Amino acid sequence: MSEAPKTDHCYDGIEEFDNPLPAWWTAIFVLSILFAPLYWVYYQTGVEGRSAIEQYEQASAENTRLQFAEIGELTPDAPTILRFTQQDNWLSVGKSVFKSHCVSCHGADGQGQVxxxxxxxxxxxxxxxxxxATVVANGAGNGAMPKWSDRLNVNEIVLVSAYVATLRGKNIEGGRVPEGREIAPWPEPPAEEEAVEPEAETAEPEETKA
Ligand code: HEC
Incomplete structure (x- = not known):
């Protein structure tokens, strides 16, 4: 058996060797204690751009910019918004903006809540x-509808506006009662360069009106 010294306690005949902790173990232990405040100071004291959330936001904004390089910087005018109501891949970007920022007040399908x-x-x-796009960018109702121009990129505003435009006339069941006045239908979207199919109707024909 080992010659190492023993601690002087003994429980039911069970004794314990008094081995020192290995130096490497103690070193890691001490270093981790020294490291902790440095880590905390670096990430948690509110210096801009360092927290995991901010880094994520920067990375995802960068990714959005890369994607948007394809369509350039959009102008939030009628022809542009109408054009994107016809492009499913970009509408799905608008939809995801809507899902992340708008459903809490306008309902999951735009049927209205607050x-x-x-x-x-x-x-x-x-x-x-x-x-x-103007309402989304600047807000409305004295801030009841928040202003998004400082939180969403102009392309996101155009795409979410196109998505919102396609919600019109879906008359989702159980929606909030109509407010305001009935407005003229959206203009016809500009003719697609390649698409030669007949013009799609504004509302999906299979949707039953509530
Ligand atoms: C905090 C709640 C809230 C959020 C979040 C919100 N909205 Fe609104 N929104 C409102 C309210 C309230 C109004 C009505 C303002 C008024 O009374 O004039 C409104 C109005 C609108 C209108 C005009 C509707 C009309 O009848 O004139 C549009 C379009 C709209 N919101 C789109 C969006 C989009 C897109 C988003 C997400 C980017 C969004 N909203 C996020 C509360 C919200």
């Missing part, structure tokens, strides 16, 4: 399709 129903034919602040 905010108005976006699936009927009635609007409070919208007369023309480009007004959607």
């Amino acid at each position: 905010g108005p129903n976006l699936t009927d034919e009635h609007f409070k602040n919208i007369n023309q399709i480009q007004d959607i």
